[in-house]
Amino acid sequence: MQSSSKVTLLGFIFLSIAGSIYSDSYEIKKTWFGDPDLQGTWTNSTLTTLERPTNFKSLVVSDEQARAAALIASQGNDAYDNYLKEGETPKKGQDVGGYNTAWMDPGTKLLKVNNEYRSSIIISPKNGKLPWDAKKRREYFSKDVRRKFKRTDHPELRGVGERCVVGFGSSGGPPMMNVLYNNNYQIVQSPGYVMIMAEMIHDTRIVRLEGVHLPESVDPWMGDSIGRWEGDTLVVETTNFNWQHVHRAGLRHYFAISKDAKITELFTRTSDSEILYRFRVDDPSLYKNTWVGEMPLRFQSDKIYEYACHEGNYAMGNILAGARAEEK
Amino acid sequence: MPLIYRRVFIILSLLGVLSVSATDLPKGPNDKPDLNGVWQVLNTANYNLEAHSASAAMDLVEGPIVPVPHPSLLALGAVGAVPAGLSVVEEGTIPYKKKALKKRNENKENWLQLDPEIKCYLPGVPRATYMPYPFQIFHSEKAMFFAYEYAGAVRNIYLEDPGEAPMDSWMGQSWGYWENNSFVIEASGFNDQTWFDRSGNFHSDKLKVIEKFTLLNEHTMDYQATIEDEEVFTRPWTINMTLYKRIGKDAQLQQFKCVEFVEELLYGKWRAK
Numbered sequence: 001m002q003s004s005s006k007v008t009l010l011g012f013i014f015l016s017i018a019g020s021i022y023s024d025s026y027e028i029k030k031t032w033f034g035d036p037d038l039q040g041t042w043t044n045s046t047l048t049t050l051e052r053p054t055n056f057k058s059l060v061v062s063d064e065q066a067r068a069a070a071l072i073a074s075q076g077n078d079a080y081d082n083y084l085k086e087g088e089t090p091k092k093g094q095d096v097g098g099y100n101t102a103w104m105d106p107g108t109k110l111l112k113v114n115n116e117y118r119s120s121i122i123i124s125p126k127n128g129k130l131p132w133d134a135k136k137r138r139e140y141f142s143k144d145v146r147r148k149f150k151r152t153d154h155p156e157l158r159g160v161g162e163r164c165v166v167g168f169g170s171s172g173g174p175p176m177m178n179v180l181y182n183n184n185y186q187i188v189q190s191p192g193y194v195m196i197m198a199e200m201i202h203d204t205r206i207v208r209l210e211g212v213h214l215p216e217s218v219d220p221w222m223g224d225s226i227g228r229w230e231g232d233t234l235v236v237e238t239t240n241f242n243w244q245h246v247h248r249a250g251l252r253h254y255f256a257i258s259k260d261a262k263i264t265e266l267f268t269r270t271s272d273s274e275i276l277y278r279f280r281v282d283d284p285s286l287y288k289n290t291w292v293g294e295m296p297l298r299f300q301s302d303k304i305y306e307y308a309c310h311e312g313n314y315a316m317g318n319i320l321a322g323a324r325a326e327e328k
Numbered sequence: 329m330p331l332i333y334r335r336v337f338i339i340l341s342l343l344g345v346l347s348v349s350a351t352d353l354p355k356g357p358n359d360k361p362d363l364n365g366v367w368q369v370l371n372t373a374n375y376n377l378e379a380h381s382a383s384a385a386m387d388l389v390e391g392p393i394v395p396v397p398h399p400s401l402l403a404l405g406a407v408g409a410v411p412a413g414l415s416v417v418e419e420g421t422i423p424y425k426k427k428a429l430k431k432r433n434e435n436k437e438n439w440l441q442l443d444p445e446i447k448c449y450l451p452g453v454p455r456a457t458y459m460p461y462p463f464q465i466f467h468s469e470k471a472m473f474f475a476y477e478y479a480g481a482v483r484n485i486y487l488e489d490p491g492e493a494p495m496d497s498w499m500g501q502s503w504g505y506w507e508n509n510s511f512v513i514e515a516s517g518f519n520d521q522t523w524f525d526r527s528g529n530f531h532s533d534k535l536k537v538i539e540k541f542t543l544l545n546e547h548t549m550d551y552q553a554t555i556e557d558e559e560v561f562t563r564p565w566t567i568n569m570t571l572y573k574r575i576g577k578d579a580q581l582q583q584f585k586c587v588e589f590v591e592e593l594l595y596g597k598w599r600a601k
Contacts, residue, residue, distance in 0.1 A: 032357035153600035320598035
């Protein structure tokens with residue numbers, strides 16, 4: 001990256017935050033039409049959660065702490081898969097769970113930035129916590145028409161992932177978050193565009209470079225993304241969020257993005273095998289301050305297969321029909 | 329353009345005889361024709377690949393004199409009517425085996441219940457190409473990726489033969505290569521759940537589709553797809569049509585995630601009263 005644009009970027013997104021420093025020695029390859037090359041298949045699977053768990057006191061953690069976190073996760077998988085002893089059957093009413101861990105792929109390690117393990121994806125605020133504004137949050141959701149109903153009353157009240165509309169937990173973003181499985185992305189570039197497809201629900205964002213935002217009346221799922229290059233960093237700005245895509249719940253995180261939010265993402269290729277992905281959320285309807293996160297997207301040589309969700313969504317009908325049967 | 333003229337045009341174009349020779353085509357990566365852009369057909373193939381008259385609706389019931397729209401479609405009036413179209417099948421009709429033809433006709437009669445498009449299911453191949461929505465090709469030196477507006481369907485075209493698909497899927501597995509100035513895609517690994525159009529034309533999970541995309545000039549592309557499925561057809565058959573490049577400020581792929589639009593249809597009966 002050229003030093004002048006680095007100053008712009010750091011000033012732009014990180015303000016006074018100690019952001020990541022990456023190697024200037026890596027020479028970023030270019031596409032056939034001359035843009036920095038971000039293409040390939042990438043993953044953001046990691047044990048690191050959006051917010052910092054209470055057992056960690058700092059953003060950067062030691063190698064020993066990272067090893068311990070990986071061990072605990074692996075032992076947790078064993079306990080989850082083998083919660084019954086050989087020959088034992090579930091007790092009446094006992095939750096038998098949805099998946100065993102063969103179907104999960106949340107990652108096995110804490111994420112690393114600058115070769116240091118991290119305890120949270122959030123780097124600002126410094127405490128690694130979402131800067132919710134409790135009063136505004138209450139006000140915002142008090143106006144949500146969905147509050148009038150039970151969650152089993154109508155299909156629109158289920159999570160967007162359960163509806164197979166977009167991936168749960170903000171998998172397709174923005175911001176693109178790691179979830180329980182399918183933490184894979186494909187990026188393809190063409191002149192004027194960067195296409196980012198998330199494996200989850202084949203959610204595809206087509207980032208228009210040097211474009212202008214859609215009019216306010218158009219509010220696609222995942223918002224409307226336009227981008228530009230600042231040096232070798234792709235800057236993507238997303239607005240026009242869909243009001244139904246407010247809840248971003250994964251198993252290990254919950255946040256919300258209001259329809260009026262602005263999210264800025266930075267994609268910087270730092271090596272053949274990594275893109276540093278950074279994002280800033282400006283959403284004064286729900287948060288006291290902006291919040292900033294970062295994580296690496298790691299190169300994958302494996303293929304992404306079709307994730308057809310809606311086509312086999314028997315659960316939605318069963319959830320609703322089950323609730324109606326219970327009411328009889 | 330009649331098929332024979334179009335073929336002559338393509339051959340002459342490729343030979344460089346016509347003014348728009350291969351060397352005049354927009355150049356993409358690796359010196360190949362540039363397929364990047366937002367493309368769309370201008371035909372009625374999604375209603376019916378075969379020749380069809382205009383009609384009052386896709387689903388008709390008996391009327392006193394002539395068939396009339398199914399009660400479920402009646403309120404749509406002219407909006408629900410079907411525009412006429414000529415066959416895009418090279419030999420006019422699809423060479424069904426006898427039993428398969430019966431199934432096609434049953435599909436057509438039960439269109440409202442059975443067409444996967446009505447339920448917003450992934451469209452499959454080649455139907456994705458001629459849905460009445462645009463699609464965008466991302467053609468780079470490393471990848472060929474198709475993003476379809478309808479249902480947010482996607483296809484990543486592998487550029488090396490990945491071998492047999494590990495599982496069946498709605499959009500299948502595709503791999504492609506250049507044959508002179510045509511980009512050829514071999515697609516297989518399909519399930520048997522998609523249709524070719526709204527008229528019940530269908531296939532089994534033995535389907536293989538060989539597609540050929542040939543840029544004719546800056547704004548048009550020839551699309552040819554040969555369909556092989558020995559369980560359903562007596563022989564391979566081929567469809568042919570033109571893709572038009574969307575230009576201008578509105579040449580932007582929009583989002584048509586139709587899943588939410590069919591929730592009432594699929595789940596409305598289980599809403600709380």
